[in-house]
Amino acid sequence: MTQVSTAFLAEPELLEELDKRAKPVAVGHDRVLFHEGDSPTGVFIVKKGAARLTSHSAGEAILDFRAGAGSLLGVPAAIGTKAYSLTAEALEGAELSLVSCEDFVNLMQTEPNLSFQVLRVLAEEIRFARETLSQL
Numbered sequence: 001m002t003q004v005s006t007a008f009l010a011e012p013e014l015l016e017e018l019d020k021r022a023k024p025v026a027v028g029h030d031r032v033l034f035h036e037g038d039s040p041t042g043v044f045i046v047k048k049g050a051a052r053l054t055s056h057s058a059g060e061a062i063l064d065f066r067a068g069a070g071s072l073l074g075v076p077a078a079i080g081t082k083a084y085s086l087t088a089e090a091l092e093g094a095e096l097s098l099v100s101c102e103d104f105v106n107l108m109q110t111e112p113n114l115s116f117q118v119l120r121v122l123a124e125e126i127r128f129a130r131e132t133l134s135q136l
Contacts, residue, residue, distance in 0.1 A: 031090045046094060
């Protein structure tokens with residue numbers, strides 16, 4: 001069963017500022033946004049609906065959960081310029097937008113208050129991952 005996570009939720013102020021820099025993403029039913037191991041293109045914002053996030057090891061899903069409206073996907077990859085560590089797919093009815101890595105990092109460098117809000121999202125994501133892994 002897929003868990004629903006609130007670990008990726010951003011505060012309204014951060015979502016508003018990111019939305020100013022975002023471009024809509026055309027999504028169909030179960031469209032993959034990024035695969036685990038892909039180079040980052042940016043941070044996806046779930047505006048409506050949900051996205052499914054998974055991680056696999058030896059062909060088996062070790063993480064499988066949903067992120068709902070207000071969630072940010074791909075933050076660690078965008079900041080660290082490392083590959084995405086999860087696979088994300090938009091679920092039916094989802095509406096998403098994308099902030100490029102460059103615009104996302106620029107926002108963090110110029111808006112310290114918003115940077116702190118991004119750190120909160122990252123902290124919750126780490127907490128969620130650790131709790132989930134400890135249950136395996």
